[in-house]
Amino acid sequence: MGLFRSLVLLPLAPVQGVVWVAEQLQQQADQILLDPDSILAELDHWQHAVDTGMITEDEYLVYEEELLDRLDAIRELT
Numbered sequence: 784m785g786l787f788r789s790l791v792l793l794p795l796a797p798v799q800g801v802v803w804v805a806e807q808l809q810q811q812a813d814q815i816l817l818d819p820d821s822i823l824a825e826l827d828h829w830q831h832a833v834d835t836g837m838i839t840e841d842e843y844l845v846y847e848e849e850l851l852d853r854l855d856a857i858r859e860l861t
Contacts, residue, residue, distance in 0.1 A: 817857055826850050 815821050826847060833843040 816853070817860075819854060819857055822850050822854050822857070 829838070829843050829846045829850075832838045833840060838846075
């Protein structure tokens with residue numbers, strides 16, 4: 784019965800592989816988005832961008848608010 788089932792489900796193997804890859808990508812994205820160190824590093828990146836004149840102070844404040852909101856949300860979850 785196991786061999787028959789495997790043969791019947793064989794055409795679905797590529798779909799299952801795509802689903803597995805998508806799940807792995809989702810897990811990695813969640814890790815990055817929910818990692819406080821990652822958020823603080825991004826905040827440092829935007830601060831450096833302001834310091835070097837790549838973005839304006841107003842643009843920085845928008846990024847900072849978004850990042851700090853994410854950081855607060857993570858801290859509420861834990």
